[in-house]
Amino acid sequence: MLKYPVIGLSPMDGVTDIVFRRIVDECSYPDVLYTEFVPVDGIILERPRLLKMLEFHKTKTPVFAQLFGNDPDNFYQVTKMLVNKGYAGIDINMGCPDEHVFKKGGGAALILKPEVAKKIILAVRKSIADNTDKKLMVTLKTRTGYDKADTYNWISHLLEVSPDIITIHGRTFFQKYSGLADWEEIRTAVKLAKNTKTKIFGNGDIKNMEMAKKIIKDYGVDGVLIGRASLGNPWIFGSHVSTQEEKLKMMIRHCELYNKYFPEGNFKSLRKHFIWYVKSLPSSSYLKNDLMKANNVDDVKKIVDLYTSFEKNST
Ligand SMILES: Cc1cc2nc3c(=O)[nH]c(=O)nc-3n(C[C@H](O)[C@H](O)[C@H](O)COP(=O)(O)O)c2cc1C
Known part of the structure; x- marks a missing residue:
């Protein structure tokens, strides 16, 4: 097989x-x-x-x-x-x-x-x-x-x-x-x-x-x-090099799938994945700090939105 x-x-x-x-x-x-x-x-x-x-x-x-x-x-x-x-x-x-x-x-x-x-x-x-x-x-x-x-x-x-x-x-x-x-x-x-x-x-x-x-x-x-x-790189088995935007989107999708499969689960257990998804992004230490306080998918979305607009304005 x-x-x-x-x-x-x-x-x-x-x-x-x-x-x-x-x-x-x-x-x-x-x-x-x-x-x-x-x-x-x-x-x-x-x-x-x-x-x-x-x-x-x-x-x-x-x-x-x-x-x-x-x-x-x-x-x-x-x-x-x-x-x-x-x-x-x-x-x-x-x-x-x-x-x-x-x-x-x-x-x-x-x-x-x-x-x-x-x-x-x-x-x-x-x-x-x-x-x-x-x-x-x-x-x-x-x-x-x-x-x-x-x-x-x-x-x-x-x-x-x-x-x-x-x-x-x-x-x-x-x-x-x-x-x-x-x-x-x-x-x-x-x-x-x-x-x-x-x-x-x-x-x-x-x-x-x-x-x-x-x-x-x-x-x-x-x-x-x-x-x-x-870790933080689910694209590793292919040839695609993921962009910053794809990484952040995937992090949100990870949270959504987690809620689907583990509605009673401990959302905080996802925080380690957040660190891995964002580790190579610019200003990632600020982003990580914020994500370590996220308690649900809405928190994660808000943090990502804030980060994305900050990054856009600073370039
Ligand atoms: C967080 C973490 C959890 C692991 N859990 C298991 C496990 O459940 N079963 C297992 O056989 N190996 C486990 N391992 C070992 C890995 O499968 C692998 O053998 C080890 O990380 C070396 O491979 P790598 O250098 O590619 O990471 C774990 C490793 C890590 C980092």
Whole structure:
């Protein structure tokens, strides 16, 4: 279903919700999208906010639901709930460095528990086979190691159970986001997966499409995911360079879509997006200050109008 090489939007908690996914999909069609990571344990408890996070909307782009946790049975049950929603596959988070997630044995903690990691992959695959005729993919996203890069051993374990895609963020758990992504480690995974049915995606520090294409060529990966460079720039997967006016319009559209999908949501959670949308605009610090006080879409519209007329008069 995917056409390789793939250039997709990386999963980001608090960012790649249904609203941002829809906006990115409309602006520049990445080859693949992911939900934010969602805890399987919380879904089993039927927490409404979490179920909402996995609400599917039809896109031109295949979407993977990303789950985290450490209990294979819970992965089985949650996969069963998702198989007929329209997702292209289930992605298992084995890389999150958040201490809270780590302490509960999920995310990057699975790097230290390869046997559990493999059981989870098998549980998800079994749940798909037991509960649907659809050919959903079983994929995962991880890091190069725990305290030091150990790609060879870690990825060798994972390949024993043949996930469809392994995405590797080229940093260890310890590094979190410091330093640079180590693409030589990702190359090690590419070599290991050669002649297997598992595809390898690389991830880390990709700034734009040119860089994405060069990395695919240089490191032989089957795809790459772009995360932070997409913040405030949903056009990143295409060739269009957005204007100041388009950025401001998109920020308003983001608010409107948010109200549509999350009428009960916390509007203030959009403020981080405001900073990203306006970061490259002239006099953006004034604009940011004002936007940090916005409590609804009308506030945002008024601030944008004021800014636009100020900018017009000052040129
Ligand atoms: C705000 C934020 C939230 C993130 N949430 C997730 C997540 O839910 N699942 C995941 O696998 N990775 C998550 N990541 C990691 C990114 O997907 C990606 O691996 C990382 O940012 C490196 O790629 P980049 O340099 O292109 O940003 C998150 C990163 C950021 C910045």
